[in-house]
Amino acid sequence: SLLANIAFGEREREPVNRLCGTFRPRELYVGYETSTFKKVTAFYADAARLPVQPKRRFVPLSTPVEEVVALAEAERPDVLVGYGGWLDLFFRTVAARGLALRPPKAVMYMGEALPHGARELVEQRFGVPVLSRYNAVESFKIGYFCERATGFHVHEDLCHVPVVDDDGRDAAPGVAGRVVISNLVNRATVLISYPIGDLAAWRDASCGCGRTLRVLGELEGRVEDVVTLADGRFVHPRAVWQVLKDDADVLQYQLTQHEPRRFELRLATLDGDAFARALARPLPALRRLLGDDAVLDASRGALERGGGKFRAVVSHCRPAVG
Secondary structure (H helix, E strand, C coil), X not given: CHHHHHHHCHHHHHHHHHHHCCCCCEEEEEECCCCHXXXXXXXXXXXXXXXXCCEEEXXXXXCCHHHHHHHHHHHCCCEEEEEHHHHHHHHHHHHHHCCCCCCCCEEEEECCCCXXXXXXXXXXXXCCCEEEEECCCCCCCCEECCCCCCCEEECCCCEECCEECCCXXXXXXXXXXXXXXXXXXXXXXXXXXXXXXXXXXXXXCCCCCCCCCCEECCCECCCCCCEECCCCCEECHHHHHHHHCCCCCCCEEEEEEEECCEEEEEEECCCHHHXXXXXXXXXXXXXXXXXXXXXXXXXXXXXXXXXXXXXXXXXXXXXXXX
16 A cells, blocks of 8 residues: 555645646655654655655754755755644744745645644745645545645545534535545555544535545644744644654643743653653653753643643643744
8 A cells, every 4th residue: 555655646746746847846844753754755765666756855843943944045945845833833933033035836734734824824925825635644645735725635536535423424515524534545454434533524616627536625623732932933743742652651641831931741641650751751852842941840640621622732822933
């Protein structure tokens, strides 16, 4: 299925190629070091011979905005790729600080939805079209934006994607429901009617681009906050996840920012010994991520849920990007 994924990706690469005016656009990809994307590309390097290699520069998610801007100015990528929340704060920071940035030809967000107003900011102020792809670890190809960016054209031949209401019935077009997937390609890990945790709605009309694949509207769902630090830097939730994800003693975590420099880390662990072991490992790395002047209180106990949706990173501070 990983090797088949190479060919299946051609239809979602075509709109990007058309916008960029080249068969092989240059990408600046901002992500985290241990992502599935990095693992898949490493597999391709070992298991496949690709006659045309992508022109892609990977940048760690923790890289300061100024360094990303400098790299973009030096290399002039065609496409800037990143998580929705990161791209929103990146362009807001560039605008607020007046940083010199010659915009790329396209912006691609993946992994999470764009915050409200982010598309308008990027497209209207910077003049850059915003595209997206709907992929998941459980099913690589779910949907993709065409040049018109009206929603996700669903890969109906690769993934069956019902949208259902609370009773499990098909939701009507325009009505938000739970996205359920059945992967039609991966025969090693079979997923049938798997609720992926996202909310979306089918578009009423087909897309004017002429493609006949059904169109799914932009996703609603998983919500996490981006942490804005006292020195103006911001920390994406995936950077926090990267610090804690491999610790076997951490069953679940929640980082709450109460003030610009004051944080609370709550851990769900099996017992007190597991909590003590967990604190000894990721806590120093988390302190470095949040800054030397950060005050971080750690405790063990139940994790807060708001409105029924769990957020692993919660900030009670308003973003300040100026």
